[in-house]
Amino acid sequence: MKRHGIAFKLALLILSCAFIIVAVIMGYNYYYSRGIILQQAQTNAKSVAHETTSRIDSVLSGVQKVANNIALSMEDASLTKEDILELNKRVLANNPEIYGMAIAFEPYFLESDKLYFAPYHYRSGGRIGFSMLGDPAYRYFYMDWYQVPKELERAVWTEPYNDEGGGNIIMATYTVPFYRTMDGKKVFAGVVTADISLEWLEDMISDIKLFKTGYAFLLSRHGTFITHPTRDYIMNETIFSLAEELGSSQLREIGRKMVEGDRGFTQLDKTRGAEDRYLYYTGLEYGGWALGVLFPKGEMLADVHRLSWIMGLIGLCGFFVLALVIIYIARRITHPLTELSSAALEIASGNLDLKLPEITSRDEVGDLAESFRVMNTSLKTYIENLTSTTAAKERIESELRIAREIQMGILPKLFPAFPEREEFEVYASIEPAKEVGGDLYDFFFIDDTHFCFLVGDVSGKGVPAAFFMAVTKTLLKVVSERGMDPGDIITKVNGDLAAENESCMFVTLFLAIIDIETGETRYANAGHNPPIFMPCGGTPKWIPPFGEPVAGIMDMMEYSTKTMTMAPGDIMFIYTDGVTEAMNQEQKLYSDERLMELLTNMKEPFAPKVVKAIDESIKVFAEGAEQSDDITMLAMQFMGKCDKK
Amino acid sequence: MDFTQTKNGDTLIVHVAGRLDAVTTTEFDAESQTWIADGNIKVIADLSGLEYISSAGLRSILTAAKQLKGAQGSLAFCGLSGMVEEVFSVSGFAAMFPMFATVDEALAG
Secondary structure (H helix, E strand, O other): OOOOOOHHHHHHHHHHHHHHHHHHHHHHHHHHHHHHHHHHHHHHHHHHHHHHHHHHHHHHHHHHHHHHHHHHHHHHOOOOOOOHHHHHHHHHHOOOOOOOHHHHHHHHOOOOOOOOEEEEEEEHHHOOEEEEEEEEEOOOOOOOOHHHHHHHHHOOEEEEEEOOOOOEEEEEEEEEEEEEEEOOEEEEEEEEEEEEOHHHHHHHHOOOOEEEEEEEEEOOOOOEEEEEHHHHHHHEHHHHHHHHHHHHHHHHHHHHHOOOOEEEEEEOOOOOOOEEEHHHHHHOOOOOEEEEEEEEEEOOOHHHHHHHHHHHHHHHHHHHHHHHHHHHHHHHHHHHHHHHHHHHHHHHHHOOOOOOOOOOOOOOOHHHHHHHHHHHHHHOOOOOHHHHHHHHHHHHHHHHHHHHHHHHHHHOOOOOOOOOOEEEEEEEEEEEEOOOOOEEEEEEEEEOOOEEEEEEEEOOOHHHHHHHHHHHHHHHHEEEEEEEEOOHHHHHHHHHHOOOOOOOOEEEEEEEEEEOOOEEEEEEEOOOOOOEEEEOOOOOOOOOOOOOOOOOOOOOOOOOOOEOOOOOOEEEEOOOOHHHEEEEEOOEEEOOHHHHHHHHOOOOOOOOHHHHHHHHHHHHHOOOOOOOOEEEEEEEEEOOOOOOO | OOEEEEEOEEEOOOOOEEOOOOOOOHHHHHHHHHHHHHHOEEOOOOEEEEEEEEEEHHHHHHHHHHHHHHHOOEEEOOOOOOOHHHOOOOOOOHHHOOOEHHHHHHHHO
């Protein structure tokens, strides 16, 4: 996966949110304004339509009134032919909206010898023309405009028609039947007609402009186009024929509603790739006509679309500005972090003297930089301390090692120690624990025939124990003089040690002096664990302790001396508790029993062999467990007086 | 190491359990410091729960005893057995301190 920085993530997140917000606002705005515009367009179309229809209706109603009045006056039987002609002409002159007017009587009605009586006054080139309708080729009483009102017994508007005789203009005629009373009966007398040119209608309706290409049209009672911007439709097409041609059932339905005089607002189905359009239609009061107002949706919504575009553009600009700002801020935050990060990496690789990047911003990043600086300083101090501490520790350890070497160096290590002596064999070993301990052993001649050997164990560990051990060993060597009993020696050493012993250090001691000619052995024990006496060919046994306390604590203590005799081949084995208390991994002790068993079963004991065998046995037992205490052993074997002398 | 203190009159009885060696002497030293700090100078240490004692442990006991003695107090032991008893006897500690078989005997003095 590709790794993206904080700047990228921040920008992505915020910009996504901003985009969604802008999109929601724009979407809502679009739909809301669209609704308003649609409503306004509808209202607008309605008011235009109603204004137009009322204007048309007022004209038509004027014409109707005039015709009705004439028809009413025609019921007066006293009117002469001249009166009728005069009335006809005058009315036409006074009513400019009327194109022509006829007063047509029933055949032979006015004059019994005249088949036709139908005066017709009409406008022609600014003058008023006159003609008498009716001749064998034009028997007017068979015409629709005559027959329809007669049969229906009410006034009607004819379908608009092209008046081919009168200058090719579209006309509509209002015909009113009139009656006269003859022999007490009301009989049909004729019709009064008023023609109106529909040219003014066309002018009026073509003036109606809705948006850019919106227009209005007028339908007759039968759905014929009376006016339409497409002039070919006028009088040639009906809305139904158009619907048939377009195959639109919706248009047919609208046409049906329009000729019935309904009102409505509807969106037209898309036909022949035309754009979405809205239609408002309403019936007229007179003539059975209907007005339709049509306007394209696209134009209607053009403003909304433009608004949306502008909003979108502003949104986009804002978006980019926001993006730049976010990236700028994010960079400002992450730049110091990047610097800190690389600085941290370099510091981690050991360059503590690296100059940290200067970050002065007073914010969280600034705090981080400050913490980082403090960390670096502390780290430096810490490492300096650690370095010096380690150096000091190493120095101390090295000194301790040297001290240990010196401590071990004061013990006799060369074996066989007295190769020229055949009267005895002495062997000792010390296995120091990791920490400096306080075990000691020693052997030396006090005079030609008296040989002193001893083992001691200073309490505790470390430098104090080592010191105490060295002091003890030195004192013992110095104090041991000719003729002194072991008890006297320990008593004297104890006194010296206890005199200035504030720290309660003490030492256990077993010290023996053997007469190498006789085998007589005198010994003393200051709190030391009992040695083992191995008689030649006999069973080993402990040399019982006297219960006298360790040396170094009670300065007035007197230690006693005991005497025994060693026969040739006998071995005295002295050891410290490091032997019997050696532990294995399970913290089990090596134990007295194990030691005694080993010695009991040993064949042909010999001093060095005894020590080495036990040493080996302890190592096997410990199974590599860390040694906690010094392991010190000394075996003294008496061989007897050398007979060679 | 575990230490349990009980009081009988003006005598403090401390039951010591575990191993007293070079590692645990610091615990014992810290414990013995509290005795005098709390004003207890007559102390009986019940060592029946003590499994092992090394020479370093003996030194800690000695130090404690010396401090109690300096404060005109006393330290007695009871309940010793096995290896601990042997160490006490071999090292001569059994001769240096009042030793008793049980706490009751130690209280009786």
